[in-house]
Amino acid sequence: MNVVVCVKQIPDPADPGALNPDHTLKRDGKLILDESDTYGVEMALQLVDKAGEGEVTLVSMAPNEEVSGLRQALAMGAAKAILVSDDTLAGAGALDSAKVLAAAIGKAEGYDLVLAGTESSDGYTGTVPEQVAALLDLPSITFAKEVDISDSTVKVRRQTEAGYDQCESPLPAVVSVTAGVVEPRYPSFKGIMAAKSKPLDTLTVSDLGVDGDVVGWAGAGQEIVDVSPAPEREAGEVIEDDGEGHAKIVEFLDGLKVL
Amino acid sequence: MALSKIWVHCEVTEDEIASITLEILAKARTLSDQVEAFVGGPADAVAETLGAHGATKVHATGDLQGGMQGVHVAAALAAAIEGGDAPDLIMFGSTYDGRDIAARLSVKLDKPVITNNNDVEEDGDSIVVSEPVFGGTEIVKTKFAAGAPALAAFRPKSFEAEESGGGAAEVAELAVPDVGAAGAAKILDRHIEETSGPKLDEAAVVVSGGRGLGEAGKFDMIEDLAKLLKGAPGASRAIVDAGWVPYSYQVGQTGKVVKPTVYIAAGISGATQHMVGMKGSKNIVAINKDPEAPIFGVADLGIVGDVHKVLPKLIEALQAR
Numbered sequence: 001m002n003v004v005v006c007v008k009q010i011p012d013p014a015d016p017g018a019l020n021p022d023h024t025l026k027r028d029g030k031l032i033l034d035e036s037d038t039y040g041v042e043m044a045l046q047l048v049d050k051a052g053e054g055e056v057t058l059v060s061m062a063p064n065e066e067v068s069g070l071r072q073a074l075a076m077g078a079a080k081a082i083l084v085s086d087d088t089l090a091g092a093g094a095l096d097s098a099k100v101l102a103a104a105i106g107k108a109e110g111y112d113l114v115l116a117g118t119e120s121s122d123g124y125t126g127t128v129p130e131q132v133a134a135l136l137d138l139p140s141i142t143f144a145k146e147v148d149i150s151d152s153t154v155k156v157r158r159q160t161e162a163g164y165d166q167c168e169s170p171l172p173a174v175v176s177v178t179a180g181v182v183e184p185r186y187p188s189f190k191g192i193m194a195a196k197s198k199p200l201d202t203l204t205v206s207d208l209g210v211d212g213d214v215v216g217w218a219g220a221g222q223e224i225v226d227v228s229p230a231p232e233r234e235a236g237e238v239i240e241d242d243g244e245g246h247a248k249i250v251e252f253l254d255g256l257k258v259l
Numbered sequence: 260m261a262l263s264k265i266w267v268h269c270e271v272t273e274d275e276i277a278s279i280t281l282e283i284l285a286k287a288r289t290l291s292d293q294v295e296a297f298v299g300g301p302a303d304a305v306a307e308t309l310g311a312h313g314a315t316k317v318h319a320t321g322d323l324q325g326g327m328q329g330v331h332v333a334a335a336l337a338a339a340i341e342g343g344d345a346p347d348l349i350m351f352g353s354t355y356d357g358r359d360i361a362a363r364l365s366v367k368l369d370k371p372v373i374t375n376n377n378d379v380e381e382d383g384d385s386i387v388v389s390e391p392v393f394g395g396t397e398i399v400k401t402k403f404a405a406g407a408p409a410l411a412a413f414r415p416k417s418f419e420a421e422e423s424g425g426g427a428a429e430v431a432e433l434a435v436p437d438v439g440a441a442g443a444a445k446i447l448d449r450h451i452e453e454t455s456g457p458k459l460d461e462a463a464v465v466v467s468g469g470r471g472l473g474e475a476g477k478f479d480m481i482e483d484l485a486k487l488l489k490g491a492p493g494a495s496r497a498i499v500d501a502g503w504v505p506y507s508y509q510v511g512q513t514g515k516v517v518k519p520t521v522y523i524a525a526g527i528s529g530a531t532q533h534m535v536g537m538k539g540s541k542n543i544v545a546i547n548k549d550p551e552a553p554i555f556g557v558a559d560l561g562i563v564g565d566v567h568k569v570l571p572k573l574i575e576a577l578q579a580r
């Protein structure tokens with residue numbers, strides 16, 4: 001059972017986001033493992049563990065040969081990682097990212113399952129996993145709340161508007177998992193030490209055989225024309241509860257005629 | 260110059276058209292005289308409502324026999340477009356199936372799809388979409404530069420649904436080509452979670468609880484208050500991830516977008532990802548013990564206090580009325 005997990009390395013969400021003058025997202029500080037992808041990593045480790053054989057390979061696309069997020073996921077227990085880092089990828093949209101990831105996944109031979117998060121914390125387009133599936137021409141199930149594998153079949157509870165759908169697919173397949181699907185483990189000290197010597201391949205776009213003219217700014221097929229502050233909502237009255245705070249709320253609701 | 264044709268994805272749950280589809284249809288009508296819908300399923304249950312909301316035609320795949328929407332509907336759309344029936348713009352809701360179809364189609368057509376938009380306009384010969392970023396503090400406008408059709412997905416509640424008074428939409432077959440092994444994933448069974456009271460994204464009053472409630476059992480206070488106000492209970496992701504309430508309660512970036520008359524946030528800090536889901540509410544009341552909590556920055560009435568003191572008294576006061 002070999003599982004590839006797409007993990008994104010992102011600026012710390014605790015820092016306020018900012019755009020570069022060319023409208024790309026600022027990513028020059030240290031990048032960390034997207035929390036949304038810790039669920040995919042944990043799920044992959046559990047599935048491999050249950051199967052009793054195989055390994056977890058990480059795939060990531062990030063600027064500046066950033067590896068700290070990958071080391072974090074390797075410390076959780078993944079066996080190896082492939083990083084694609086290339087200046088031509090500045091301005092890459094979701095489809096470009098998917099093309100690069102699909103090509104990188106192609107380098108990880110003999111996989112049974114590709115896992116991803118349903119949406120990243122910084123881009124949250126929510127389209128990359130399904131685009132990767134389309135590029136690899138694989139079946140896919142998105143928004144997985146539960147994942148189980150038996151007899152070369154992946155069984156998934158897929159989140160829906162009204163509840164969930166019980167789905168299944170033969171392997172290989174692409175599955176995107178929601179936050180909270182499993183409890184991601186914290187890397188142990190031993191894991192952190194071991195991660196330092198695990199194989200980590202850094203590739204460029206040309207190593208992958210992807211045409212640099214069709215990804216990044218060159219191929220995005222979209223152009224940012226304006227960035228401006230959204231109209232702000234005014235704050236109203238803030239009062240300290242002196243034991244009568246509830247009465248203030250009743251009065252407010254009364255004024256709105258919702259009682 | 261108006262757009263010559265727009266296609267709108269029709270999202271259906273249990274024979275009912277999702278409100279986001281009707282919202283998008285209303286916007287589409289302001290951009291083009293020829294608005295058509297497409298659905299990954301049969302058209303019988305939806306043609307009338309779609310027509311009443313301005314779609315003149317509905318392209319329907321018929322029953323997908325448990326096949327996933329994304330791969331099948333995208334293949335069908337791509338075939339129709341290749342056959343010469345290309346619209347200028349295809350509009351999707353940011354829903355589970357909407358995003359899957361848009362993503363698969365973007366690969367088929369090798370064109371970008373822009374998601375999470377809350378507006379779209381024509382600018383000369385181009386289509387420009389607006390996407391709120393950084394928790395809705397900034398708006399990014401993006402122009403499509405890859406030729407027709409432009410693919411865009413919109414957040415719920417971006418537009419207001421409005422009937423146009425049209426008759427039932429004409430039904431056209433949307434043929435699904437063979438998708439090979441990529442179509443092997445199947446839905447075996449649908450599970451509908453029973454809910455009572457108004458729907459979270461349609462209720463006039465929403466009462467949401469967060470981690471400040473302290474423990475799962477205290478969510479009862481939120482349920483009680485919501486019931487007294489004939490509203491719907493909601494939640495922050497923190498307590499959804501903790502398993503206190505189901506995901507369907509979640510308000511925010513990865514949950515529901517709500518715009519009720521009144522939104523009451525109890526023990527919720529006001530993270531940007533939560534606020535994108537509720538900032539459009541007409542009135543906001545916040546209860547939080549931390550006077551610095553960001554939620555107070557958007558509240559019309561803020562109570563700095565302990566939810567365990569304020570909520571029981573509030574419930575009691577409302578029961579007494």
Ligand SMILES: Cc1cc2nc3c(=O)[nH]c(=O)nc-3n(C[C@H](O)[C@H](O)[C@H](O)COP(=O)(O)OP(=O)(O)OC[C@H]3O[C@@H](n4cnc5c(N)ncnc54)[C@H](O)[C@@H]3O)c2cc1C
Nearest residue numbers: 121469470471495496497511512513514526528533548566
């Ligand atoms: C990609 C991504 C997507 C996300 N999507 C969503 C989303 O859709 N929806 C969402 O909600 N979040 C989302 N989040 C999570 C978000 O960032 C916050 O972590 C979450 O909203 C916090 O929930 P909370 O306010 O309940 O908890 P906390 O931030 O822990 O806040 C608890 C609050 O309760 C107050 N409090 C504590 N005790 C009391 C008391 N006794 N009385 C009164 N107040 C008290 C505290 O002062 C504090 O302000 C997302 C995050 C990411 C990275």
Ligand SMILES: Nc1ncnc2c1ncn2[C@@H]1O[C@H](COP(=O)(O)O)[C@@H](O)[C@H]1O
Nearest residue numbers: 007061116117119120124125126127128
């Ligand atoms: N640059 C990237 N590197 C690795 N994985 C990615 C990247 N971008 C997106 N993904 C994967 O796709 C998921 C959804 O991302 P998004 O479509 O950006 O919301 C993420 O949770 C990752 O698993």
